[in-house]
Amino acid sequence: MSDPVLEIRGLRKAYGKIEAVRGVDLTIQPGEIVGLLGPNGAGKSTLFQIAAGLFAPDGGEVRLFGLDYRGNSSAILRRLGVVFQSRSVDLDMTVFANLAFHGNLFGLTGKLLRERIAEATALLEIEDLVKQSVRTLSGGNQRRVEIARALLNAPDLLLMDEPTVGLDPVMRRLVVTHMEKVRASRGTSILWSTHLVEEVERADRIAVMKAGEVVSESTPAGLCAATGATDLTQAYIRLTGGNAAVN
The missing domain is CATH 3.40.50.300 (P-loop containing nucleotide triphosphate hydrolases)
Structure with a gap:
């Protein structure tokens, strides 16, 4: 084992x-x-x-x-990926900007960053929301953004x-x-x-x-x-x- x-x-x-x-x-x-x-x-x-x-x-x-x-x-x-009970996304940024900022913290940039964002948003079925402000999303979709963010570092x-x-x-x-x-x-x-x-x-x-x-x-x-x-x-x-x- x-x-x-x-x-x-x-x-x-x-x-x-x-x-x-x-x-x-x-x-x-x-x-x-x-x-x-x-x-x-x-x-x-x-x-x-x-x-x-x-x-x-x-x-x-x-x-x-x-x-x-x-x-x-x-x-x-x-x-490690972490999804906290309290919401922690920036409501005034777009979904993509939130994910890109978090990915940068793990050293992800350029093509690899875009690929990771595309993979995570597709897995959570929010790829059509990446250009929207997080504030405009439902609570459920905001939570999916947070989960996608936690997956960026694989x-x-x-x-x-x-x-x-x-x-x-x-x-x-x-x-x-x-x-x-x-x-x-x-x-x-x-x-x-x-x-x-x-x-x-x-x-x-x-x-x-x-x-x-x-x-x-x-x-x-x-x-x-x-x-x-x-x-x-x-x-x-x-x-x-x-x-x-x-x-």
Whole structure:
């Protein structure tokens, strides 16, 4: 088996007396789509931010592509794509200008930059929007621009933190389909953080978080079998003791 693209061991992070992440283990293999599923406040975003290199953990180990962030952040970030929960595109720039600016940060210029933009926008089916101002786009299309931007450096691992917040059910399903295409066409590994069960129903594995801990990790079918549930929504409710979000 190939080395993991992400390996987290005994991860801990606290904010004052509040333990946001408590001894979490999580591994993602090349080409896997892994769902990080849990209610709001479960610690998903904190784990995501540590994996993205934004915060240092209080304890435990985080390795991406076999490397620790300490002394290797540039090498890691060259192979990493990130889609944050909060929108981060420039609304007053065109789609192309947003993507070109981001590509320049990775040293992409000229023909290669144009090719990468063309590939990413075609994959996300927004190639006919590249000349439009981002402000004129729907929320769903703005989100697709952000995902396209995260793909420009051809990442080996894509981190997505609640990527469909504010989108309607049709657009959420479309984003899921797009990410399955990304994995199929590029072999990209994906960590998908969400509180919406439907988004990760077709993931290879799901780690369910509650109160800073991973309370169960398996395939969707495995979670159902372990909890005696008839579907993933029921399994999620039994594991977290709450209602499944379906908005």
